[in-house]
Amino acid sequence: xxSSMQGLFDPALVALAAALVIGSAGIPGLFxxxxxxxxxxxxxxxILAALAGVPATLQLLFSNTTTTYxxxxxxxxxxxxxxIDSLSAFFMLPVFLVSAAGSLFAVGYxxxxxxxxxxxxxxxxxxxxxxxxxxxxxxxxGVFFIMVWxxxxxxxxxxxxxxxxxxxxxxxxxxxxxxxxxxxxxxxVYFSLLAARTGSFLLPANGSLSALSPFATFIALSAxxxxxxxxxxxxxxxxxxSAHANAPSHVSAVMSGVMLNMGLYGIFRTLSFxxxxxxxxxxxxxxxxxxxxxxxIIFAVAQRDLKRLLACSSIENIGIxxxxxxxxxxxxxxxxxxxxxxxxxxxxxxILNHSxxxxxxxxxxxxxxxxxxxxxxxxxxxxxxDMPRAALLFLVGSVAICGIPPLNGFxxxxxxYLGFFSQxxxxxxxxxxxxxxLLALVGGVAVVAFTKLYGSVFLGSxxxxxxxxxxxxxxxxxxxMTFFALLCLLVGFAPQLALRLVSPAITMFFPDLxxxxxxxxxxxxxxxxxxxxxxxxxxxxxxxxxWRWRIGLGPVTSASTWGCAYQRGTSRMQYGxxxxxxxxxxxxxxxxxxxxxxxxxxxxxxxxxxxxxxPTETLxxxxxxxxxxxxxxxxxxxxxxxxxxxxxxxxYIFATLFILMLWAH
Amino acid sequence: xxxxxxxxxxxxxxxxxxxxxxxRLIFSIRAVAVQGVILGILPGLIHPFSWxxxxxxxGIITAKGFAxxxxxxxxxxxxxxxxxxxxxxxxxxxLLLGAVFTALSFGFAGKLPLLPEHQNYIFVPASIxxxxxxxxxxxxxxxxxxxxxxxxxxxxxxxxFGLLLAEAMPIMVExxxxxxxxxxxxxxxxxxxxxxREFSSLDTSRLTSLKEE
Numbered sequence: 001x002x003s004s005m006q007g008l009f010d011p012a013l014v015a016l017a018a019a020l021v022i023g024s025a026g027i028p029g030l031f032x033x034x035x036x037x038x039x040x041x042x043x044x045x046x047i048l049a050a051l052a053g054v055p056a057t058l059q060l061l062f063s064n065t066t067t068t069y070x071x072x073x074x075x076x077x078x079x080x081x082x083x084i085d086s087l088s089a090f091f092m093l094p095v096f097l098v099s100a101a102g103s104l105f106a107v108g109y110x111x112x113x114x115x116x117x118x119x120x121x122x123x124x125x126x127x128x129x130x131x132x133x134x135x136x137x138x139x140x141x142g143v144f145f146i147m148v149w150x151x152x153x154x155x156x157x158x159x160x161x162x163x164x165x166x167x168x169x170x171x172x173x174x175x176x177x178x179x180x181x182x183x184x185x186x187x188x189v190y191f192s193l194l195a196a197r198t199g200s201f202l203l204p205a206n207g208s209l210s211a212l213s214p215f216a217t218f219i220a221l222s223a224x225x226x227x228x229x230x231x232x233x234x235x236x237x238x239x240x241x242s243a244h245a246n247a248p249s250h251v252s253a254v255m256s257g258v259m260l261n262m263g264l265y266g267i268f269r270t271l272s273f274x275x276x277x278x279x280x281x282x283x284x285x286x287x288x289x290x291x292x293x294x295x296x297i298i299f300a301v302a303q304r305d306l307k308r309l310l311a312c313s314s315i316e317n318i319g320i321x322x323x324x325x326x327x328x329x330x331x332x333x334x335x336x337x338x339x340x341x342x343x344x345x346x347x348x349x350x351i352l353n354h355s356x357x358x359x360x361x362x363x364x365x366x367x368x369x370x371x372x373x374x375x376x377x378x379x380x381x382x383x384x385x386d387m388p389r390a391a392l393l394f395l396v397g398s399v400a401i402c403g404i405p406p407l408n409g410f411x412x413x414x415x416x417y418l419g420f421f422s423q424x425x426x427x428x429x430x431x432x433x434x435x436x437x438l439l440a441l442v443g444g445v446a447v448v449a450f451t452k453l454y455g456s457v458f459l460g461s462x463x464x465x466x467x468x469x470x471x472x473x474x475x476x477x478x479x480x481m482t483f484f485a486l487l488c489l490l491v492g493f494a495p496q497l498a499l500r501l502v503s504p505a506i507t508m509f510f511p512d513l514x515x516x517x518x519x520x521x522x523x524x525x526x527x528x529x530x531x532x533x534x535x536x537x538x539x540x541x542x543x544x545x546x547w548r549w550r551i552g553l554g555p556v557t558s559a560s561t562w563g564c565a566y567q568r569g570t571s572r573m574q575y576g577x578x579x580x581x582x583x584x585x586x587x588x589x590x591x592x593x594x595x596x597x598x599x600x601x602x603x604x605x606x607x608x609x610x611x612x613x614x615p616t617e618t619l620x621x622x623x624x625x626x627x628x629x630x631x632x633x634x635x636x637x638x639x640x641x642x643x644x645x646x647x648x649x650x651x652y653i654f655a656t657l658f659i660l661m662l663w664a665h
Numbered sequence: 666x667x668x669x670x671x672x673x674x675x676x677x678x679x680x681x682x683x684x685x686x687x688x689r690l691i692f693s694i695r696a697v698a699v700q701g702v703i704l705g706i707l708p709g710l711i712h713p714f715s716w717x718x719x720x721x722x723x724g725i726i727t728a729k730g731f732a733x734x735x736x737x738x739x740x741x742x743x744x745x746x747x748x749x750x751x752x753x754x755x756x757x758x759x760l761l762l763g764a765v766f767t768a769l770s771f772g773f774a775g776k777l778p779l780l781p782e783h784q785n786y787i788f789v790p791a792s793i794x795x796x797x798x799x800x801x802x803x804x805x806x807x808x809x810x811x812x813x814x815x816x817x818x819x820x821x822x823x824x825x826f827g828l829l830l831a832e833a834m835p836i837m838v839e840x841x842x843x844x845x846x847x848x849x850x851x852x853x854x855x856x857x858x859x860x861x862r863e864f865s866s867l868d869t870s871r872l873t874s875l876k877e878e
Contacts, residue, residue, distance in 0.1 A: 644873035646812070647753060650803040657800070661773055 011056035012067045012084045015092065016138065018053030022046050022099060023131025026124030035112035035119060042123045043103040046130070050100035053134075057096065060089040061504050068140070078200045081140035086504040087272065088137040090348065091265045093501075094355035095137070097487075098257045099130030101359060101480035102250040108476035109366045110248055118162050122248065129155040129254060133262055142191035142201040149187065149262075153180040153230075156259060159251045160243050172242035179239035183229030183263075190222040190270075207275035207511060216274065220281055223270040224288075231263025233322055234292040237315050238624060241299070244311035245375070249366025252307060253359035256314045261351055264321060271329060272509055279333045285326030290435055292319025293442045295591060295619075301449040302585045302592045302615040304577055306365050306375045309453055310358070313401060316442060317354045321347045323439070324416050327432065331419075332510065334428050340510060341518045342419030348502040350412035353400070353491060357409060360397035360484035364390060367473040367481070368457055374464075377456045377577035384458035386470035389478055391458045396485040398450040400492070403443045406533030408491035411498065413439065414529065418522070448584045456577035461560050463571055493533050495526040578613045591618055670710045673703050674791040677825070678767060681798040684818060685763045686756055688748045690810055694737045697817050701729025704824055711828065725824075733817065736854070740810055754805040766797040788829055796822030807868055 025045040029038020071080040084092070103126060112119040132152040139145040157180070161173035193215055195201045209216070225236070232240040244252045267285075271277060296315030303309040324347030331339030365375075367390045372380050384391040400407035420436040423429050456463075462470075472478075491498045503519060560569070578594060585594045593616050599609035641652070680703075683696040705726035712718055741747075752759070770793035777789060799819025803812055 647804045647806070650800060654800040654804060664773075664777075 010067060011059040011063070012069070012082075012138075014056035015053050015060065015084060015089075015134070016069075016082070018049040018056065018096065019131045019134035019138075021049040022053075022096075022127050022134070024127065025049070025103075026120075026127040029123050030120050035116050039107055039112045039119060039123050042127060043107050046103040046127065047100045050096040053096040054093065057084075057089045057092045060084050061086055061093070061501070064504075071144070073144075075143070077143040078141065078202060080144045081202060082135075082138045083140050084138055086508040087265075087268060090502065090505040091261055091351070092134055092137050094258050094261060094352065095130060095134045098254050098355060098359045099126070101363070101483055102126065102130075102254045105250040105253070105363050105366065105477055105480045106248075108474040109250055109363075109370060121158060122162050122251070125155040125158045126251060126254065129159060129251075129259070133258060136262060137265060140203045142195060142203060145203070146184070146187060146191060150184065152259070152262065153184065156180075156255060159255070160247045162248055162251070163246070166246075168242075169246045172246040176239045176243040179229055179236070183226045183236070186222050186226030186229070187266075190219060190226055193219045193222065203269070204273045206272050206508065209273045209275070211274045211276050211278050211281075217278070217280065220270060220274075220277075221284075223267060224284065227263040227266030227270070228288070229263070231260050231267070231318050231322075232292075232315050233263075233288050233318060234295060234315070235288075237292065237296070238620060240315060241303075241308045241311040244314065244362075245305055245307040249307070249362050249369060252311070252365075253362035256311065256362055257355040257359035260314060260318055261355060264318065264325075264351060267322075267325065268509070271325070275512065277329050277333055279330060282326045282329030282331075282333055285322050285329060286432075286435070287326070289319045289322030289324070289326050290438050292316065293323060294319070294438060294445075297442050297445045297449060298585075298588045298592050299615075299617060301445055301452065301581050302594050304377050304613065304615065306368060306377050306380075306453065306457065307362070308375075309377075309449060310361050310365060313446065313449065314354075314358060316446065317350065317358065317401070320413065320416070320439070320442070321350045321354070323347075323435065324350060324412075324419075327416070327419055327435070330429055330432070332513075336423075336426060336429070337513050337515065338422045338518055339419055339426075339429070339432075340513060341506065341515050342415050342422060342522070344506045344509060345499060345502055345522070346412050346415035346419060348505055349415060349491075349495075349498055350409075352498065352501065353408040353412050353488070356484050356487045356491065357397045357400040357407075360393065360481055360488065361401065363477070363481050363484070364394040364397060367477050368394075370473060370477070371470040372457075377453065379464040380457045381463040381571065381574065382459070382461040383470050387472045390473055390481065393478070393481045393485045394458070395454060396488055398454050400488045402446045402450050404447070405529075406492045406536050408488045408495075408498070411491060411495040411526070411529065413443065415522070418525075445584065448581065452577055452580045456575075456580060460574045461571040463574065463576065493537070494530055496523050496530060499523055499526055585615075592616070593618060670707055671787050673707060673710070674787050674825070677703055677821070678791055678794055681767070681795055681818065682760060682763060684814060685798060685801060686760045688752075688756060690741050690746060690749060690808075690814075691738065693811070693814055694734050694741070697814055697821075698730050698734035700818070700821055701734070702726055704821055705730060707825075708828055729817070729821070737810060737813060740854075744810070746808060746810065749806055749808050749811050752806050752811075759801055759805050763798055763801055766801065767794040770794040770797060788825060792822050792825035794822070795819075795825060798822070809868075 022045070025042040026038070029042055032038045066083050066085045068081050068083040071082055073080045103123075106123065106126065110119060110122060115122075129152060132148050132155060136145065136148045136152060139148055157173055157177050160176055161169055163169045164173070191201065194204070197209070197213065197215065197219065198204050211217070211220075224233075229236040229239075244256055247255060271281070293316050296312050296317075296319050300309050300312035300316060303312060324343045326343070328340050328343030328347060331337070331341070331343055367387065368380070368383060369375055371383060371387055371390075374380070396407065400409040403409040403413040416439060417436055420432050420439070423432045499519070499522070503515075506515065559565075560571070566573075578596070582594060582596070585592055594613050595616055596611065596613040598611045599606075601609065677700055680696050680700045684693045684700075687693050687696070705722050708718055708721050708725075754762075767790075771787075771790040774790035774793060779789060796819055799815050799817075799822055802815030802818060806812060806815065
């Protein structure tokens, strides 16, 4: 009796059921003629499933035992194991949270009545994407993993091309599709090599492989390539900005907040197989990570499209996480427990934080686009007056993403800084200290980027008459944003709780290292951080009250923002988004360029003229794009084989078959 | 039982030659339908009785013996085409090639590392020969309907191979084969429909005008 009860309420089964329910939540809507009920049903079911899934995931995270299920699948790739350990459970938490919030947001943001043509597909594939990500985390068989991976990649593609009548959306979709399949090709190599190494497609157990074996570095590199392409780590990031910018906002929230994590999960999982990673791996990860962080935020600051800015900042955050992971690996290789602990804790905590504040910001961008009708920041302005609640929530997210105390972004970056500085006393890897100023630079540029974003969207006054009726978003849109803002505040003010959330995953990752002393030490530091956060908040509240009181004393006159007492001032005299960031971008001219086409002005009363700017990535334009052109030219002869003669196509297959048969002899 | 199965397989091989050598489409369709019925009977001869087997037999005979030939017949009647007039390769050369490939497939199957219980039957050579015949029809004929026939023959070849594995992974084989068939017929149906509407003929070589420049 006891065992059957346990079987019934086994958290792993609950999580699996929740994932499957989320995946099928969009199906009834496909068959309903009336638009609307399907979407509401899907949102309700997704939220209920997440309500069941989150406690189950938490329970799994803190339980040390892992139940393994075997799927009967009749395929010749060995048994298909399904299991949830602490690492999977940790990554699964955001899947449930963000997909539930996204489905609720969709009801207000993408109402079925206004989007009859594409709402059904959007709802269905959103569910499928969330479900495939949750199941991906459970998969312990390489072939099953790739299958679920493809379901995830393709549903994301269909979500990106929701508005496929627009050409830029279709282009973004094609670029994404190519990038994701290039990544999958690397994963085929990875899983084949892994299977050749272990003798089965089952993923190896923690620490069961040695990096000294032949091909280990090749296996790791193919994993970094395949998973890194999905996560958007630096040389493989080119698909990311346009894909995230062109998807509907709640989809961007899921893709940026959760789907990028899946790439990271793959890298984490791969590294967990090896008990002795060489310094090279950590070095590669750290280098790619810090350059992603730096270049990502430089790209972000130059953007004028609201969602592209957010997407580029995802590259930055993934870079920070990868840096943390790389540092942790360096710690393991050099047997420095503190470094391994701090790097890992920073990376995992930043994953959690990024999947709180990035969905908040993307949902916020949805609210902004809903109100302003454009993604172009140069045309917005003054939205804060019309939508004060959304502006406040967006501010919370912006402060968090810049890593400013007392919000959650600071906590994870703080752990990383502590990690870098911990090497000062050590006699090895002292050069890691130089990462600290780089990370600080990233934080600084992030502040510029998000000041630009927040300032040009919410402050000042409207720069264009195109923005017709800015309005506060409805409760279905505000509720998910409030939820994430509260989570950001919670992690910011009680970082020691968040540290307890990541510690099971860390312990699972390094079973050999003893973290008890280190984790108590840094837990205490975080408690002090929490105390100072509370003090900071108390001070801010006090200052605000004092200011209100001071304003209440005298008469208050209101005028337009940046009016500067001009008699006939117009809102176009304000600093625009581009002009705000021009100086900051010009510093990084070699990497990123804001190409501004300005007319030459002559005379006292110049004629009407137009000025436009195009942010261009030098790396993409000078190196990556020419490479693709070169590849296109050198493979042009293959187009001769595509001539439209069907029977000759058949002959190709026939000839291949015949050659294979002869070869078999 | 096995000897009956082998004799039926010889019949299947002969039908391959009929579909290679005839220019009359209706006759070719009927031949392939008969081949389908024979394939439907085969599993019952080599495997012990089970309801599952009855399901397979009924399903195969209905699909390959009646449903698809009926659809093809209707297509031939609506398109008003009686013969494959000018194939890319004449009938006599195709027949000769078919004979060569059949001989080769027997030689090839003899060298395959087969299980001992499969070695004495002509399942594997018959399967490869039928597959080759399908390919020959697909590559040498011009009309879309002949291509569907070629596709069906090819599919029959794969099915014969699947018969050997039918006990090891039953659902996979059936689902795979039938799904292929379904998709193939659908695609070809659409192709036929669209070609005849667009070019007012069923000549697949007209498709070259769709090529992306």
